[in-house]
């Protein structure tokens with residue numbers, strides 16, 4: 001049977017609970033244990049799929065098509081494993097299950113209450129992965145901050161589970177903030193004391209306190225926190241601000257976070273952490289040999305969390321190329337034919353981001369045209385791919401009304417159209433084409449060169465698709481559909497063979513990039529951007545130029 005580590009957060013949100021949980025999981029995995037992480041979110045949406053990115057950042061899609069919290073992306077990127085619907089549960093989903101059961105009459109006339117019915121359902125779900133036999137340790141991150149009304153049932157469920165399980169089968173890690181007061185020139189422990197007290201009042205006592213801090217914690221301060229929060233001094237862990245999230249597992253290893261957990265859980269026979277691949281990646285990340293500027297053309301750029309997986313994929317791909325990828329955010333809403341060359345100046349590659357709705361699409365189309373005409377490496381993801389199809393339709397095929405029926409339902413040239421199976425769908429939650437689907441690549445294509453295998457599988461989240469009625473016309477004019485769903489013929493990849501690097505994908509490759517397995521399109525795109533940058537350098541070098549002449 002699995003053992004459980006619960007991670008709670010205190011004082012404030014945004015302390016990086018997901019990263020601490022993922023780092024701890026990484027260390028335990030590196031010691032040979034089978035680990036997974038799950039997140040329990042206190043909000044009432046059944047899943048984050050219906051949330052605007054401005055509300056909650058990116059919606060991460062798992063292999064099985066679950067729309068989940070972006071922390072699951074960190075779990076997958078750190079652990080190099082797949083998660084699933086079972087790894088992300090919200091209050092909404094808990095209540096939905098309980099209410100459905102009530103309607104079926106499963107409670108036999110009893111009054112249905114938060115305790116025990118909601119807490120029982122939370123506990124059942126907390127143990128689902130643990131009971132599968134696949135894992136030695138299940139880490140459960142409780143979303144929100146201790147003291148929030150909405151997280152109470154989750155903390156109560158942790159209390160009950162700890163009472164039910166043998167003493168050595170659970171650990172509670174509490175993440176908190178030790179703020180530095182400039183005026184007093186001091187780190188302050190009071191907020192932490194209060195948050196631990198609040199957690200204790202709710203019946204859960206932390207075994208380990210992880211302190212986010214800008215400054216080093218002195219031994220005296222660690223002892224003070226330990227004494228007032230009633231934990232062993234070695235269980236006060238410093239989580240200093242790190243230059244990159246990928247450094248956190250190493251920092252946590254130095255602090256002994258994994259060892260303290262193992263000791264509390266009475267686990268023996270583990271090995272020294274095997275982190276050679278991880279450290280190799282960190283070295284490449286920290287000491288890049290070159291730099292490229294990639295333009296991220298999107299409409300949610302004010303909130304970087306909206307493109308989390310894309311940004312992380314660039315970090316993985318950059319390290320693989322030993323090259324720093326500088327992301328230049330360009331708001332698609334403000335790109336026009338007149339300012340495009342000025343807005344995109346200095347870029348070595350262009351990524352047109354996924355998205356929904358009409359805001360900013362014309363700017364995206366203009367940006368694609370610029371990349372196509374100027375032979376600037378181009379990578380379009382989902383909506384970005386659809387924009388490349390529209391641009392080609394309008395400017396190469398002369399279909400001036402080419403559009404997606406998402407933005408213009410009555411367009412005369414619906415080159416991007418709603419998928420047949422979507423036409424009867426009215427409900428918004430969980431109804432897109434979601435999760436992993438196979439795709440067959442065309443021999444000799446760029447896609448085939450990138451993946452190195454004709455059969456791939458990638459994750460999806462969309463309702464619209466390339467309208468195959470136009471396929472012949474597009475292929476004749478030079479746009480190749482180099483990847484298709486083998487069963488339905490749905491166009492998954494488009495590319496332009498005459499261009500140094502021009503690829504658009506209907507799926508979301510960013511969802512499968514991990515530290516140990518960087519996503520190949522990102523890796524090749526960064527490589528193409530590097531080649532573009534090098535060529536620019538050559539042209540700028542007068543000596544080289546005269547030699548060339």
Ligand code: GLN
Nearest residue numbers: 354355382383462463464
């Ligand atoms: N809005 C487009 C669709 O639903 C693209 C979706 C996306 O970019 N994820 O097909």
